[in-house]
Amino acid sequence: MVNNKCPNGKLLVTIDEHSGFCFGVTRAINTAEQELRRGALCCLGDIVHNGQEVARLEALGLQTIDNDELRSLPPHSRVLLRAHGEPPSTYWIAQQREIDIIDATCPVVKKLQDRIRECYETHKNDEPQPPQIVIYGKAGHAEVIGLQGQTNNTAVVIEDINQLDRIDFSRPIYLFSQTTKSVEGFNTLVEAIKSQISNLKSPIALEAHDTICRNVANRVAQLQEFARAQDLVIFVGGAKSSNARVLYNHCLEANPNTLFVSSPDEVEEFLQQRGLTGSSCLKIGICGATSTPLWLMEKCKERIQNEC
Ligand code: SF4
Structure with a gap:
C-alpha cells in the first residue's frame, strides 16, 4: 500500500x-500505445470502460469507432480489437473490407471463446435435441456479444437466478460464465439450475463450466x-x-x-x-x-x- x-x-x-x-487491459493499452507510434489507429468500441483513460488515448490519436463506422473504413485502415474480444462476424467484415486487424483480445477471453465454439460445434447436431449453451453474463456486454457469436448467436444469456425462465429445461445445458461475473453468483445459479432439474419428470444433463477470470x-x-x-x-x-x-x-x-x-x-x-x-x-x-x-x-x- x-x-x-x-x-x-x-x-x-x-x-x-x-x-x-488487469493483465488483459494492460496488454491492450500497451498494444494501442505501441501501434499509435506506427501510425493512425482506430479502436472498435471504447478500449476500456473508463472514460478518462479513453480520453487520454484519444489525445494520443486513437480513434474510437462503432460497428457502422467499421463497415465504411477505407481498405488497409488499422483497427485494434480490445480485450473484451469480438464475434466472428467482426473478423469477417474486416476481411471483406481489407481492414488490418490488430487483435488485443485478452488471451483468457480468447480461450473462453474457443471453448464455447468447440462446445457448440461438437454438439449442435446432437439427437434427439441439440443442447443449449447458457452464458451467465450481462446481455449486450461486449464480451458476451463475442461469446454469443461463437454459437451463431444461439446461446441464451442470463444475468441471475431471476432469469431462469429463459432456459429451456427440456434440453441438456452447457453453462459458461462471462469472465467478470462473481463466483458466488455463478455457484448460486448452478444450485438453482440443479434444483429445477431435480423437479423434472425427465431429468436433463447439466455441464457447468466456471470460466470466471481469477484476475x-x-x-x-x-x-x-x-x-x-x-x-x-x-x-x-x-x-x-x-x-x-x-x-x-x-x-x-x-x-x-x-x-x-x-x-x-x-x-x-x-x-x-x-x-x-x-x-x-x-x-x-x-x-x-x-x-x-x-x-x-x-x-x-x-x-x-x-x-x-
Ligand atoms: S479476462 Fe481477466 S485478465 Fe482478461 S480482460 Fe477480463 S478481467 Fe482482465
Whole structure:
C-alpha cells in the first residue's frame, strides 16, 4: 500500500495496491500505445470502460469507432480489437473490407471463446435435441456479444437466478460464465439450475463450466480487507464498467461508507457535501476496478489531500 499523511498528520490516504488494470487491459493499452507510434489507429468500441483513460488515448490519436463506422473504413485502415474480444462476424467484415486487424483480445477471453465454439460445434447436431449453451453474463456486454457469436448467436444469456425462465429445461445445458461475473453468483445459479432439474419428470444433463477470470475474482477478498480497514472508501470506476459495479458492491458490503466516483471532481464534491474539508482524523482508502488506471486513482488522492 502507498500511504501518505497530510502535514497536519490527521489524514491518511491510501491507494489499494491490488486495484487497477488487469493483465488483459494492460496488454491492450500497451498494444494501442505501441501501434499509435506506427501510425493512425482506430479502436472498435471504447478500449476500456473508463472514460478518462479513453480520453487520454484519444489525445494520443486513437480513434474510437462503432460497428457502422467499421463497415465504411477505407481498405488497409488499422483497427485494434480490445480485450473484451469480438464475434466472428467482426473478423469477417474486416476481411471483406481489407481492414488490418490488430487483435488485443485478452488471451483468457480468447480461450473462453474457443471453448464455447468447440462446445457448440461438437454438439449442435446432437439427437434427439441439440443442447443449449447458457452464458451467465450481462446481455449486450461486449464480451458476451463475442461469446454469443461463437454459437451463431444461439446461446441464451442470463444475468441471475431471476432469469431462469429463459432456459429451456427440456434440453441438456452447457453453462459458461462471462469472465467478470462473481463466483458466488455463478455457484448460486448452478444450485438453482440443479434444483429445477431435480423437479423434472425427465431429468436433463447439466455441464457447468466456471470460466470466471481469477484476475477479478481474487481481488474481492483483498478489496474487502482493504475496505474494512478504512473510515471512508472512494471507489474509482467508469460508469459503463460492469467489473467496476461488481467490485464496488463488494466494497460496499465490507464498508457501508463507500462511494463510487468516476473523476476527481466527484471526489471533491463528495468531501464538501460531507463537510470533510479540513477534517478530523480520517483514514481514506482509494481503490478501483480492473479498468481503472492508477494515474486516475492518484489524481483522486491528490484532490483529497488538497481539499482536506
Ligand atoms: S478481467 Fe481477466 S479476462 Fe477480463 S480482460 Fe482482465 S485478465 Fe482478461
